[in-house]
Amino acid sequence: MAEVITNGQANGQSSQPQLVLQKIYVKDVSFEAPNAPQVFQEIGENDTQQPQVQLNLGQRATELGNDLYEVVLSLTLTCTLGERTAYLAEVQQAGLFGIAGFSELDHAGIIGSYCPNLLFPYARQVISSLVLEGGFPPFLLQPINFDALFAEQQRRMAEGGNEAPVLNS
Template identity: 45%
Template sequence: MSEEKKKELFEIQRIYIKDASFEAPNTPNIFYIDWIPTIKLNLNTSANKIKKNIFEIVLKVNLIAKIKEELVFLCDIDQAGIFFIANLSEKRLNHCLYSYCPNILFPYARACISNLISHGSFPQINLAPINFDALYNNHIKLEKEI
């Protein structure tokens, strides 16, 4: 008799802000410069196993706005979640931790960033959706090349 395959399980247990920072060091003078910013976005994801089948995923989002070389603002968000994940193969687990879970967290991080920027009295910046599957697949390809 063959062993029955265990059912794959996934549950969001908690979503929360682990860290948030907003800096606008050149106010109020920056408000009087023509609003033609350059925006730089950096993303990073980390996964930490808390205990069996329980993982904390942290999506770090760093947004830097400049006008010419003048810093307008810097916004950092560590959006986190605790997930119960069981009975996945190692390959599927890694995809879940570094693509699927960050995809769940991103809308929360985007909303937090939008609120911080608007509370800083700057025009709203709506971050476009991110294709975490493509980012994960590119990361896997780069690891294989090394």
């Protein structure tokens, strides 16, 4: 008797987990230097006041159907000098991922940790280029441990925290 094959798998057999990166792209980018050119003079004249840099990080995932997900990593870097903003650099680095056949926990880990880890170097390069091309000294973001961030989010959710889920459908 012949075995019937459907969509590349034999009847009665489960499909193998699949993770496919289809595309990486910049979804949105912005750079502002609201106090230029005066801020350039302040940076050169006032060496006692160090610029303060703050990074805000976010991510979201959207299910597009057919096991396809858009994952967006958002980075906002704000540099201030005293009370004045020197620059604000923002990027939304996105990727399209085909994710199928994983357990619910593994699926959440892929969306919450693996995908952001993959997108971060691209976002870091965009931020670095924006800052440098904006006329400011080079800035390199340090690596981020998305595995630890995801584990902390899972721990808070298990404790009944009001954290939003990793996946927004």
